[in-house]
Structures are given as C-alpha cells and as structure tokens.
Amino acid sequence: MKCLICQNLAFKLICNDCDKQIKITPKARKSFDNFMVYSFFDYQDIEYLLKSKYSLIGSRIYKILARKAFLYFKNEISDTFKNLNIHSIGIDDKVKKYYSHSGVIINEFRHIFKPLFGSLISTNNIHYAGQSLQYRQNNKKDFIYKGRSGIDAVLFDDVITTGLSIKEAREVLIKNKVNVLFALTLTDARM
C-alpha cells in the first residue's frame, strides 16, 4: 500500500518518515468563561489528514493522531491524574459515517481517563465545518447527556474552532452536575 501523505510504498497508512513529520505543538486556549482547552497539533500540519474524517480510513487516521497525542500527554503529565478517577467525555460521541470521531480519541486516552462512551450526543444533526460564527450561534447542537453525574471529567473533541461546541457541551454537563476540568482537542483551528 501507499503512504497517505507521500505516496511512497509503506506497510502503514502513514510511513515512518511522514509520521515523524507530524510534530506535537502543544497549545493552550482560554475559551469562554476562562475554560482551558489544550491541543496537540498545528492545524496546518494535520488539515489534510482531518479531511479523511468521513472516509473509511478516517478512524485509522484519527487513531494514529490520538495515539500520538496520548503518548505525549502521558509523558508530560506523568502521574498527575493517576488514581484520581477522572472520566473522559467525547463531544457528540456517536457514529457518523463508519465511526465516532471523539470516541476514537477517548479510547486512546483510556489509560488515564475512564471513557464514558456515547454519553454526550447532539440531537441537532448539523455540521459546523465551514460555517460562519453567526450560523454556529444560531444553530445550537442541543446536546443531551446520558452519563453519570457527580463526577470529574475532561471533555474531548477533534478540533476547536470558535469554541462554541465546547461551550455548549460544558454547559449541559454542568447542569448534569459533572465537574468539567478542561478540554483536550487534537488541534486548534482558530478562525
């Protein structure tokens, strides 16, 4: 098979050389209400890969990126979160064409944060990608939370753009008595 990025023959979806090119460039963003959102990759570096999200190989690409992010995170934070019983909640964690985007990510972080798979779902079937801030503000995702209350949790998503999804998700979780510590996303695509 061919490497997705350089098209050279490879035994993996992304060859070792290209894999090394995808660097971790950690960023922190103070989002709405001073809520912290941390990300791992430069948007430009992985924009091409993120375009595969709705294709059959998307789940494998997401797994590679999430795994890289996890290894970095694990190394950086070492034992900070160990035995603290913190859960992970993926934003809109449901299957959209083949797999759940945030589900793949929280699965890779499962050794640090306990995944609550499929617990936070949008009931409004809209996509924000390529839409204006105005559109995003006018069309809420109407999340419902089906997980446990009275827990500490970290929110996960693939991309933060305006931050409105994370804001809305966090508000729903707070109403459900979930203590949301911060959010982790693969990348920050600030507009």
Ligand SMILES: [Zn+2]
């Ligand atoms: Zn390659």
